[in-house]
Amino acid sequence: MRKNSIKNTRINGEVQKELSNIIRNEIKDPRIGMMTSVTAAEVAPDLKTCKVYISVFGNDEAKKETIRGLKSAEGFIRRMLAKTINLRNTPELTFVLDESIEYGVTMSKLIDEVTHKEDKKDEENEEN
Structure with a gap:
């Protein structure tokens, strides 16, 4: 192009x-x-x-x-x-x-979910 x-x-x-x-x-x-x-x-x-x-x-x-x-x-x-x-x-x-904005929002939510799960795992490991 x-x-x-x-x-x-x-x-x-x-x-x-x-x-x-x-x-x-x-x-x-x-x-x-x-x-x-x-x-x-x-x-x-x-x-x-x-x-x-x-x-x-x-x-x-x-x-x-x-x-x-x-x-x-x-x-x-x-x-x-x-x-x-x-x-x-x-x-x-x-x-x-153009669905790029929606795609970006969806990806951002997925990333937030993964980081939230990781934070919970870290907190559980610190408690044990």
């Missing part, structure tokens, strides 16, 4: 910020959950496509509905993005569910 240039990194950040604002303030679709956030945006160097990573707080059904709602509003979101960001091309958006 190619390393992003400074310009591309800046565009990614700006697109991510604007998409967050559009999803939070402009879209009125009830399928899109209130706790939806844009975790990353990867715009291709030719500005033709953009992968948008979405994190949704809720159960699996809420996540699926949010992605469906975003895909159906893709044209509107792209049009709003074109109005707010002056790019040569407005990228075609692809929404991807």
Whole structure:
């Protein structure tokens, strides 16, 4: 994979910020959950496509509905993005569910459980 240039990194950040604002303030679709956030945006160097990573707080059904709602509003979101960001091309958006935050929380809980068990074993050994 190619390393992003400074310009591309800046565009990614700006697109991510604007998409967050559009999803939070402009879209009125009830399928899109209130706790939806844009975790990353990867715009291709030719500005033709953009992968948008979405994190949704809720159960699996809420996540699926949010992605469906975003895909159906893709044209509107792209049009709003074109109005707010002056790019040569407005990228075609692809929404991807980002579960890395949940994975991190799960792993953190597992690590806490293991360290808690180790602490209990140490305490029992000290008592004996």
